[in-house]
Amino acid sequence: MERNVTLDFIRGAAILGILLLNIVAFGLPKAAYLNPAWYGDITARDAWTWALLDLFAQVKFLTLFALLFGAGLQMLLKRGKRWIQARLSLLVLLGFLHALLFWEGDILLSYGLVGLICWRMVRDAHGIKQLFNTGVLLYLLGVGMLLLLGLIQGDSTSRAWTPDASAIELEQFWRLGGGTAAMQERLSMLSDSLVALGVQYGWQLAGMMLLGAALMRSGWLQGRFSQRHYRQSGWLLVVLGMLINLPAIAAQWWLHWDYRWCAFLLQAPRELSAPFQTIGYAALAFGYWSWLARLKIVGAIACVGRMALTNYLLQTLICTTLFWRLGLFMQLDRLTLLACVPAIWAINLLFSVFWLRYFRQGPVEWLWRRLTAKAVS
Numbered sequence: 001m002e003r004n005v006t007l008d009f010i011r012g013a014a015i016l017g018i019l020l021l022n023i024v025a026f027g028l029p030k031a032a033y034l035n036p037a038w039y040g041d042i043t044a045r046d047a048w049t050w051a052l053l054d055l056f057a058q059v060k061f062l063t064l065f066a067l068l069f070g071a072g073l074q075m076l077l078k079r080g081k082r083w084i085q086a087r088l089s090l091l092v093l094l095g096f097l098h099a100l101l102f103w104e105g106d107i108l109l110s111y112g113l114v115g116l117i118c119w120r121m122v123r124d125a126h127g128i129k130q131l132f133n134t135g136v137l138l139y140l141l142g143v144g145m146l147l148l149l150g151l152i153q154g155d156s157t158s159r160a161w162t163p164d165a166s167a168i169e170l171e172q173f174w175r176l177g178g179g180t181a182a183m184q185e186r187l188s189m190l191s192d193s194l195v196a197l198g199v200q201y202g203w204q205l206a207g208m209m210l211l212g213a214a215l216m217r218s219g220w221l222q223g224r225f226s227q228r229h230y231r232q233s234g235w236l237l238v239v240l241g242m243l244i245n246l247p248a249i250a251a252q253w254w255l256h257w258d259y260r261w262c263a264f265l266l267q268a269p270r271e272l273s274a275p276f277q278t279i280g281y282a283a284l285a286f287g288y289w290s291w292l293a294r295l296k297i298v299g300a301i302a303c304v305g306r307m308a309l310t311n312y313l314l315q316t317l318i319c320t321t322l323f324w325r326l327g328l329f330m331q332l333d334r335l336t337l338l339a340c341v342p343a344i345w346a347i348n349l350l351f352s353v354f355w356l357r358y359f360r361q362g363p364v365e366w367l368w369r370r371l372t373a374k375a376v377s
Contacts, residue, residue: 005302006223009292010285011068012305012352016345017061019315020053020338025105026319027337028330029171030189031163033105034267036334037257040162047253049334054249055242059270062107064278066205069111070135070212071221073119086375088115090368096190103316104189108309110197114205121206122213132214139207143271145200150264161259168330175324204271211275223286234283241277245270303352307362310355311348318344 024032031038036050076084095109125131159167174181197205215221223230248269252262285292292298304311322340323329332340355362361369 003306004222005293006286006289007068007071007221008302008305009298010064010282010305011308012301012303012311013281013285014061014065014068015304015308015311015315016301016348017057018065018312019341019344020057020061022105022315023319023337023341023344024334026103026323027328027332027340028334029163029168030104031160032334034263035161035257038162042257043333046334049338051249051253053334053338054270055245059274060241060278060281063208063274064281065107066111066208067212067215067275067278067282068221069115070118070122070209071216072212073115073122073209074213074216076119077123082376083372084119085116087368087372088112088119090371090375091115094368098313098316099190099193100183100186102320104186104193108312109190110193110202110205113197114202114209118206118209118213121210125210125213128214128218131210131217135207135210135214137207138203138210139275142200142203142205142207143268145203146264146271147268149200150260150268153260153264158259158263161263172329175329176327178324208275211279215279221282223289225286227287227290230283230287232287234280234287237276237280237283239280241273241275241280244273244276297349300349300353303356304348306356307352307365309368310362310364311352313364314348314351315344318347 021033029038036042036046073084076087079087089112091108091112095106095112099106099109121134122131125134163171171185174185212221219225248266252266255261255266352362359366
């Protein structure tokens with residue numbers, strides 16, 4: 001089947017966009033990912049960098065990737081039960097190894113586990129409307145669980161939100177030292193992540209996968225609608241998403257990133273805005289594709305999308321080396337960390353273009369396919 005280059009481009013943009021947030025998780029303590037005032041104070045430079053990323057990128061690219069993952073499940077149905085289960089089980093294994101040995105911020109394990117449940121829901125859905133409505137319901141259930149957790153949290157402050165000096169020193173020790181201590185810490189965080197997946201985040205992830213499958217089944221994610229439709233709906237959805245998220249960003253700033261409000265309750269508007277904004281981003285790609293397709297950089301980003309799994313793992317390899325092996329951990333602020341992103345993007349782009357000149361798939365994609373074929377043979 002001929003590849004949909006527009007989808008490859010959107011997937012590539014999602015992989016590159018995810019790094020805008022992940023770079024903070026690699027370069028600063030884990031508390032900094034959601035809390036820009038993790039060290040108890042904040043500079044205007046840090047605050048504005050956080051606010052702009054929150055508005056345009058935070059959660060959005062992960063949500064976009066989940067949408068495309070669901071679209072992929074719809075496309076895989078023709079492969080049959082054994083192929084899909086083997087493929088997703090191998091993804092779970094890869095994600096577990098990635099989280100345990102390299103980086104606790106892995107998304108592959110979560111996507112694989114939720115995918116093992118969702119592909120059956122995609123297969124058994126009676127129609128597009130049922131699939132879409134179920135996705136919306138599951139996503140809203142996840143947001144509702146987030147609000148519930150905020151309401152029962154009380155006024156206590158988490159050490160993980162504003163770590164003290166000893167907690168930061170411990171994190172520096174195991175991140176920079178690696179070895180058994182690092183594996184034990186990552187295993188503990190992986191356990192917490194799996195609990196969060198079952199209690200709250202997994203519902204949202206499942207919802208986006210079903211929405212992606214519904215949009216693929218309807219032809220919307222295949223570019224079958226008019227460019228005018230994509231452009232109008234794209235701008236409308238992006239603006240709507242920003243209008244939902246912007247008051248929460250202002251409120252978090254005004255509340256000085258208070259734990260109870262900003263770790264839970266004020267996360268909800270961002271989560272609600274993400275589907276609108278990310279579907280809007282995809283719509284704009286389809287709407288302006290006749291112009292985008294002429295740009296060489298767009299073709300290179302599509303190559304990144306074709307090798308999405310390889311490039312995601314390559315980003316981990318680069319960032320763990322840069323920040324944990326070469327000693328740049330906690331040496332750069334948010335804005336300076338962002339200045340590192342284009343260089344890593346350049347490696348993703350150049351490697352993908354070069355590799356695909358000689359091979360049809362990325363190296364990890366090739367191995368994943370071969371192992372899946374062996375598992376079902």
